[in-house]
Amino acid sequence: MVVVHLLDHERMSMTTISTGDSYSFGIVLREVRGQWRTLAFVVFLMLLGTASALVTPLLLRELIDRAIPNGDTAMILAIVVAMTLLPVVDVGLGLVRNYARASVGEAVSRRLRTDLFNHLIHARLDDIERTRLGHIVTVLTRSCGRVGEMFVAQTVVQSIYHSMLVVVTAGIMFTLNWKLALITLLAFPLSYLLAHVAGSRERRLYNEQTDILSSGQSYITEVFDNIKTVKSFTGESREMAWWEGWTRRNWRNKARMTAHHDLFRFGFWVAIHNVVRGLIFGYGAFEVVNGRATVGDLVAFLAYLPGLYESARRTLDFITEGEAIKASSDRIDELMALPKEKKSGARERVTKTGGSSVEFSNVSFRYAREGFGIEDISFRANPGEFIGIVGPTGGGKSTVLDLAQGFYEPLQGCILIDDQDMRDLSVRAVRSRISAVPQDAWLWNDTVLANITYPETQPDMALIEQVVREAQLVEFIESLPSGLDEALGPKGLDLSGGERQRIAIARALYRKAGLVLLDEPTSALDARTEFHLTAALDSLRQRSTLIVVAHRLKTVINADKILVIDGGRIVESGAPGELKRGSGLFAMMYEMQSLEPQK
Ligand SMILES: Nc1ncnc2c1ncn2[C@@H]1O[C@H](COP(=O)(O)OP(=O)(O)OP(=O)(O)O)[C@@H](O)[C@H]1O
Ligand SMILES: [Mg+2]
Incomplete structure (x- = not known):
């Protein structure tokens, strides 16, 4: 019983x-x-x-x-x-x-x-x-x-x-x-x-x-x-x-x-x-x-x-x-129960070397917060091209870069990477072609070296030397007591904003991706460093396609094409020289920035 x-x-x-x-x-x-x-x-x-x-x-x-x-x-x-x-x-x-x-x-x-x-x-x-x-x-x-x-x-x-x-x-x-x-x-x-x-x-x-x-x-x-x-x-x-x-x-x-x-x-x-x-x-x-x-x-x-x-x-x-x-x-x-990102793509082709192309075709996207997002964005970046994105704050520039990385899915339209619809690719295939520096670059509580090579653990010293030069970090790293092996504090907060930003850029360049996305890479840099960095970015074109978001127009003045984004839409596009001479938003922004008192 x-x-x-x-x-x-x-x-x-x-x-x-x-x-x-x-x-x-x-x-x-x-x-x-x-x-x-x-x-x-x-x-x-x-x-x-x-x-x-x-x-x-x-x-x-x-x-x-x-x-x-x-x-x-x-x-x-x-x-x-x-x-x-x-x-x-x-x-x-x-x-x-x-x-x-x-x-x-x-x-x-x-x-x-x-x-x-x-x-x-x-x-x-x-x-x-x-x-x-x-x-x-x-x-x-x-x-x-x-x-x-x-x-x-x-x-x-x-x-x-x-x-x-x-x-x-x-x-x-x-x-x-x-x-x-x-x-x-x-x-x-x-x-x-x-x-x-x-x-x-x-x-x-x-x-x-x-x-x-x-x-x-x-x-x-x-x-x-x-x-x-x-x-x-x-x-x-x-x-x-x-x-x-x-x-x-x-x-x-x-x-x-x-x-x-x-x-x-x-x-x-x-x-x-x-x-x-x-x-x-x-x-x-x-x-x-x-x-x-x-x-x-x-x-x-x-x-x-x-x-x-x-x-x-x-x-x-x-x-x-x-x-x-x-x-x-x-x-x-x-x-x-949270859904996972897509792991495998239906039609995946082998990654090619050199620059990747990216194309937005009538892409619209809305955030959960009503009324925010982008609307009907179309543009194409061919391999090796340098595209600059400018426009008023809150216009949707960072959102475009996020969409290009597949962080969000478009509500309408499609995004093509190397002429393949992103929906047919795994997130891994998409992101292995991309390296990005977000607007608020973030560093690990680790050495400078580990921050640059993240997530790789076997550093390629020749490549490191090259990207350190391109990111204008040579002087800074030489000034550190332990050089590349200097340990950074939590989030790299013991560095200046500009130092953090350049390490993040070096990290992006180290990855040698076909598509490099930089969100305001020069916002924290002085004019001289900005000038050298811009020149280095220019030389990047041989190996990568480059999309750079910038408030300071000088950063993107060498671009092949500029997109001006305002209110979630492309309101102007064309070569920088052309836009400068026009009478649109870009010309106005350019004029205002050159009127800024010289430092
Ligand atoms: N995660 C989010 N959830 C809801 N709304 C968002 C989110 N991220 C951005 N937004 C809104 O979407 C709009 C576009 O944001 P985005 O960050 O793309 O602007 P931006 O052009 O990069 O601006 P800035 O020049 O200030 O960096 C903004 O109005 C913003 O408030
Ligand atoms: Mg932004």
């Missing part, structure tokens, strides 16, 4: 937990299946260790009912030695057991983290940009950790082990006194109901806790990323207030969680346990008085009771914990 009852528990909770297409539970099941031997070994060791605990009450009965009344010294000694040694052996077994248990749990966490990271790094840019960084951090670290550590290492193993213990203990109790054993089992249906109620509450609290942690993480990254702004605007007290509010929310939820946890996990059980113990004492004493049981029987029976209830409680944890962990796995699943 007990067996059927318990199996039912397990089956039911398994179905409540693994319903739906939960990605993370799929991974858990796969890992658990793959490591069932280790899990079985852990359970075996646990049972072995517990054998001592189970034997102890029987030894106690022997001691009380036989050894002491008979004055059998040898037997007393043997029993005492056994009772002392068994727990010591258990400690040794515990060491092995815990290592194996943690290693299975951590293996699951590791698999979840690897898969999720792999998924996120291949997810689409706009989805990632919409997700708060703190949330990604929380899910990758805490949620993945919890599912492996709690669910596998604790809940699954414990439930299997304790359900076995329940069966064995109940069996022994039935042989001791079946009537008392029946009274004991009265507590089970009630506890089962309690576990269900506790589970759904636990899940709500854990969901809230993940939200709180995510928002805290995001906030910390944001504040310390922008610490300069906080300080220069003396925003410290505002930030302190926010953080205090956060700690209050966290503290409240944590306290509520712990109280809830204790009430359902222990409080109710203690109450049930005490009631049943009272019943057993009453009925048991009556049985002893009537000679149907011995005092030793009753003592042994009562000695088993806490163990039985503890095991039953831990078995039912499968339901309560499972629900709480579902809160974590839901968050993993949400991120896993």
Whole structure:
């Protein structure tokens, strides 16, 4: 009866937990299946260790009912030695057991983290940009950790082990006194109901806790990323207030969680346990008085009771914990559900060397924010050509470069790279032809060398020398104590804006791509450096096609063609000389820039 009852528990909770297409539970099941031997070994060791605990009450009965009344010294000694040694052996077994248990749990966490990271790094840019960084951090670290550590290492193993213990203990109790054993089992249906109620509450609290942690993480990254702004605007007290509010929310939820946890996990059980113990004492004493049981029987029976209830409680944890962990796995699943970028293209041709061509054909694109994007953009850059893009701020210049890299998909029209529709190419094929310097160039917390060769790890020194020269970095690198091996601080923030920008340009040139996209590469450079860099870019034409966005028209004055983009549309295009002589936006901008006071 007990067996059927318990199996039912397990089956039911398994179905409540693994319903739906939960990605993370799929991974858990796969890992658990793959490591069932280790899990079985852990359970075996646990049972072995517990054998001592189970034997102890029987030894106690022997001691009380036989050894002491008979004055059998040898037997007393043997029993005492056994009772002392068994727990010591258990400690040794515990060491092995815990290592194996943690290693299975951590293996699951590791698999979840690897898969999720792999998924996120291949997810689409706009989805990632919409997700708060703190949330990604929380899910990758805490949620993945919890599912492996709690669910596998604790809940699954414990439930299997304790359900076995329940069966064995109940069996022994039935042989001791079946009537008392029946009274004991009265507590089970009630506890089962309690576990269900506790589970759904636990899940709500854990969901809230993940939200709180995510928002805290995001906030910390944001504040310390922008610490300069906080300080220069003396925003410290505002930030302190926010953080205090956060700690209050966290503290409240944590306290509520712990109280809830204790009430359902222990409080109710203690109450049930005490009631049943009272019943057993009453009925048991009556049985002893009537000679149907011995005092030793009753003592042994009562000695088993806490163990039985503890095991039953831990078995039912499968339901309560499972629900709480579902809160974590839901968050993993949400991120896993983000679509990935296209990995393989239908008609991919081998990359050719030399400049790549790029063509926009009536391309329109809109951001999620209504009214923003580009409209009906068409142009072509032939291999080796230099195209300049200029225009008022917010016009859509960077958006054009983002589309060319396949970060977003056009709403209408198509983009051709080397005369192949980008939709037929994998993102890898597209981006392997491109190297880009974004408007806000970003460096790694690594050496100058590693920043230039990113992501390659085997530097080509001759090429490095060349790109360092082209990016006007020779003097700067010579001035560094360790030269190319100089380590940069986080985000390269220990460099000037212009130094960062030139390292980013060197990185783009090092890649030797067929299409080079530079978004305002000279915005932070002085006039002399700009002049030399522009000349170097000019010489790049032999090996690459070049598209340069610039506010300073001098940067693109050597271009073959200029596109003037305003309000998301190309409002003018042509050779710079032609446009300069005209009467359009370019001519006006040119005139205003030459009127700027000379520095
Ligand atoms: N991720 C985004 N989500 C929503 N709107 C965006 C996003 N990025 C840019 N925009 C909007 O799209 C328009 C074009 O932006 P874009 O960055 O292409 O302009 P830009 O021409 O490069 O401007 P600037 O010269 O200032 O760099 C802007 O009005 C901007 O507010
Ligand atoms: Mg821009």
